[in-house]
Amino acid sequence: MSGHLAVIGLGPGDARYLTPEAQAALAAAEALYGYGPYLDRAPVRDGQSRHASDNRQEGARATAALAHAAAGASVAMVSGGDPGVFAMAAAVCEELAAGPETWRSLDITIVPGVTAMLAVAAQAGAPLGHDFCALSLSDNLKPWDLIERRLDAAAGAGFVIALYNPVSRARPWQLGAALERLRRHLPPTTPVVFGRAVGRSDARVTVTTLQDADAGAADMATLIIVGSATTRVIVRPGRAPLVYTPRSATEAGA
Amino acid sequence: MSGHLAVIGLGPGDARYLTPEAQAALAAAEALYGYGPYLDRAPVRDGQSRHASDNRQEGARATAALAHAAAGASVAMVSGGDPGVFAMAAAVCEELAAGPETWRSLDITIVPGVTAMLAVAAQAGAPLGHDFCALSLSDNLKPWDLIERRLDAAAGAGFVIALYNPVSRARPWQLGAALERLRRHLPPTTPVVFGRAVGRSDARVTVTTLQDADAGAADMATLIIVGSATTRVIVRPGRAPLVYTPRSATEAGA
Numbered sequence: 001m002s003g004h005l006a007v008i009g010l011g012p013g014d015a016r017y018l019t020p021e022a023q024a025a026l027a028a029a030e031a032l033y034g035y036g037p038y039l040d041r042a043p044v045r046d047g048q049s050r051h052a053s054d055n056r057q058e059g060a061r062a063t064a065a066l067a068h069a070a071a072g073a074s075v076a077m078v079s080g081g082d083p084g085v086f087a088m089a090a091a092v093c094e095e096l097a098a099g100p101e102t103w104r105s106l107d108i109t110i111v112p113g114v115t116a117m118l119a120v121a122a123q124a125g126a127p128l129g130h131d132f133c134a135l136s137l138s139d140n141l142k143p144w145d146l147i148e149r150r151l152d153a154a155a156g157a158g159f160v161i162a163l164y165n166p167v168s169r170a171r172p173w174q175l176g177a178a179l180e181r182l183r184r185h186l187p188p189t190t191p192v193v194f195g196r197a198v199g200r201s202d203a204r205v206t207v208t209t210l211q212d213a214d215a216g217a218a219d220m221a222t223l224i225i226v227g228s229a230t231t232r233v234i235v236r237p238g239r240a241p242l243v244y245t246p247r248s249a250t251e252a253g254a
Numbered sequence: 255m256s257g258h259l260a261v262i263g264l265g266p267g268d269a270r271y272l273t274p275e276a277q278a279a280l281a282a283a284e285a286l287y288g289y290g291p292y293l294d295r296a297p298v299r300d301g302q303s304r305h306a307s308d309n310r311q312e313g314a315r316a317t318a319a320l321a322h323a324a325a326g327a328s329v330a331m332v333s334g335g336d337p338g339v340f341a342m343a344a345a346v347c348e349e350l351a352a353g354p355e356t357w358r359s360l361d362i363t364i365v366p367g368v369t370a371m372l373a374v375a376a377q378a379g380a381p382l383g384h385d386f387c388a389l390s391l392s393d394n395l396k397p398w399d400l401i402e403r404r405l406d407a408a409a410g411a412g413f414v415i416a417l418y419n420p421v422s423r424a425r426p427w428q429l430g431a432a433l434e435r436l437r438r439h440l441p442p443t444t445p446v447v448f449g450r451a452v453g454r455s456d457a458r459v460t461v462t463t464l465q466d467a468d469a470g471a472a473d474m475a476t477l478i479i480v481g482s483a484t485t486r487v488i489v490r491p492g493r494a495p496l497v498y499t500p501r502s503a504t505e506a507g508a
Contacts, residue, residue, distance in 0.1 A: 009372075011273065019368065021270040058501075082368075084375040086501070090383025093498035097488050104490040110376035112368050114273065114336075118263075121338040122364035129344025131404055133387030133413055141502035150385055150411045157407035158400070159387055234351050236358040244347035247312075247340070248395035 003069035003106055007089045009082040009113020010041055013199020017114045025111050029076035033065040034088075038078045058091040066095055069106055082115035086136045086164045116223040117162035120195030123205040125234070125242035127193055127225045130249060132160035137167075137174045144174070148181055155185035160231060160245055163224040167215070175224070176215035182226055186210055191227040191243045194218060207233065207241050257323035257360055261343045263336040263367020264295055267453020271368045279365050283330035287319040288342075292332045312345040320349055320357055336369035340390045340418045370477040371416035374449030377459040379488070379496035381447055381479045384503060386414035391421075391428045398428070402435055409439035414485060414499050417478040421469070429478070430469035436480055440464055445481040445497045448472060461487065461495050 006025040011017025026032070026042050034042075036052040053061045062077070069075040083089040089110050096103050121128045133154045139147060154161050161182070166175040182190075188211035196204045196219065206217070210226065218224060230249055234242040260279040265271025280286070280296050288296075290306035305322075307315045316331070323329040337343040343364050350357050375382045387408045393401060408415050415436070420429040436444075442465035450458045450473065460471070464480065472478060484503055488496040 009376075016275040016278075017273050017366070019265065019271050019273055024270075082372045082376075084372060084380045084382050086383070089376070089380035090498050090501050093380050093383070093486075093488065093496055094500055096496065097486065097498075104488065105492065107493075108496070110380065112271070112372040112376040114366050114368060115372060118336045118338060118366040118369060122263075122336075122343070122366040125364065126338045126343035126347050128338045128388075129340070129347070131387065131389045133385065133408070134382075135385045143504065146412070146503060150413065153407040153411035154387070154413075157404045159404065159408075232347075232351065234347065234358065238359065239361075242347055242350065242362070244344050244351075246348055247344050249400060250397065 003072045004074045004109070005065055005069040005077065005092070005106060006109045006111055007077045007079060007083045007092055008111040009079055010038060011114040011199065012081050012116045012119045013197065013203070017119065017199055019113065022111050022113060025109065026076055028074060030074045031068055032076050032078060033061055034078035038080050042078050058088060059095060062088065062091040062095040063099065066092065066099060066103055066106070070103055082113045083110055084112065085115040085134060116164065116198065117225065119198045120193060120205065120223045120225060123195060123198055123203070124193045124207060124225065126244040127191070127227055127231060128160055128162070128245065129247055130160065130228070130230065130245040131158065132162060134162045134164060136164045137178055138165040138171060139174060147178070151178055151181045152185065155182050158228045158249065160228050161226045163226065166218045166222055166224055168220050175218055179210065179213050179215055183210055187229055190229065191231045191233050193225040193243055194222055196222045207243055257326045258328045259319055259323040259331065259346070259360060260363045260365060261331045261333060261337045261346055262365040263333055264292060265368040265453065266335050266370050266373045267451065267457070271373065271453055273367065276365050276367060279363065280330055282328060284328045285322055286330050286332060287315055288332035292334050296332050312342060313349060316342065316345040316349040317353065320346065320353060320360070323360055324357055336367045337364055338366065339369040339388060370418065370452065371479065373452045374447060374459065374477045374479060377449060377452055377457070378447045378461060378479065380498040381445070381481055381485060382414055382416070382499065383501055384414065384482065384484065384499040385412065386416060388416045388418060390418045391432055392419040392425060393428060401432070405432055405435045406439065409436050412482045412503060414482050415480045417480065420472045420476055420478055422474050429472055433464065433467050433469055437464055441483055444483065445485045445487050447479040447497055448476055450476045461497055
């Protein structure tokens with residue numbers, strides 16, 4: 001089977017995060033698949049076809065791209081951030097596993113990218129400087145009580161927590177419930193970072209505390225980092241505060 | 255204070271992961287600081303001074319770079335992967351917090367990069383496609399029982415686990431102990447990925463299971479991803495297997 005599928009991470013926001021490997025993979029493709037706003041960020045090349053789909057159609061999009069590659073084409077699937085983190089690479093693997101046996105001989109490449117939590121952390125300082133976890137707050141594909149169990153485990157053991165997919169029109173209450181859950185484990189003064197549209201011209205990063213964190217301040221383009229009990233804030237005159245988690249720790253809670 | 259310090263992620267391995275933002279930040283610096291092998295990966299520019307230091311001297315290196323920037327220079331600190339993940343950004347914040355008050359008015363930029371676990375995951379498929387955590391196995395800066403507690407919490411709650419700093423000359427037994435600990439929580443068939451020197455020409459990615467995982471196969475350049483109970487492997491004729499964690503989950507253990 002001669003086709004090829006590249007699943008490509010664009011990084012967050014504009015082209016400043018697009019790696020040379022991702023640029024080369026985009027340029028080599030005959031057909032690009034992806035969520036419309038991500039496709040719009042891929043540089044245009046003559047002779048490339050573009051196949052935009054809606055945000056929630058990951059499975060159908062993966063299947064279409066795999067079928068197109070299986071027909072012999074060089075296909076690229078674009079993904080915001082890193083394709084392996086709550087994004088298209090897993091969807092492609094799921095559809096490959098469920099699809100025709102012949103798909104398994106396809107040449108598949110995953111091109112990593114800067115995922116949102118790294119870009120938000122960089123804007124804020126170094127909140128992910130010690131052990132951390134990444135958790136999607138979407139309960140579309142897992143039950144809410146599992147999310148709560150994971151929040152308990154992560155906060156209780158001293159992991160910093162990056163929250164992906166904090167809110168959507170269909171999921172308005174989950175972030176508030178998650179913050180409330182975390183307040184059981186962490187001091188009220190625990191630093192919390194809201195990073196919205198990081199990597200874009202309208203990026204906004206705000207630093208608050210767990211007691212003051214307002215779920216209403218987040219939207220679909222927001223990633224949230226909740227510190228651990230060791231996370232600190234450096235206040236700076238005339239500059240944004242720096243949030244960091246020291247590399248050393250003595251016990252889970254301190 | 256007119257100086258500037260940029261803490262720059264080079265990504266793993268060669269220049270294919272160096273973002274345009276990182277390239278620009280490297281080119282703008284008068285002085286580069288970093289661990290020697292990382293400095294060697296930064297493109298050479300006339301008129302730049304280079305200050306290499308040993309692997310374990312993060313604090314002294316951060317202090318030297320901050321002092322140089324405070325003297326008015328445009329300084330870059332290079333870091334492999336992402337500077338915010340078990341790397342130099344937290345060390346810079348620690349030294350800034352402990353240093354002279356005047357350092358707080360310094361202009362500091364953190365430039366994110368592709369961290370090792372994303373590059374290893376991309377080579378293997380999509381093992382980080384669901385909730386995951388990143389844990390350093392180094393017990394230089396935290397006690398071993400805290401690491402064990404975090405392994406228990408993460409595996410017990412169904413997180414995929416990326417293990418950074420699995421082994422060094424001074425830490426020969428920790429990875430074996432961690433794998434043994436994880437065997438208490440996870441099925442023997444849980445997929446495990448060893449990624450060595452990913453992003454370099456001598457990269458090697460191997461897929462095994464938790465029961466067969468051999469700590470002796472890892473060295474300082476290795477990153478290990480231990481799946482959850484939901485992580486799957488797609489066997490492919492004539493191609494490397496694809497390891498992925500489906501986006502959906504029903505409960506922590508399955």
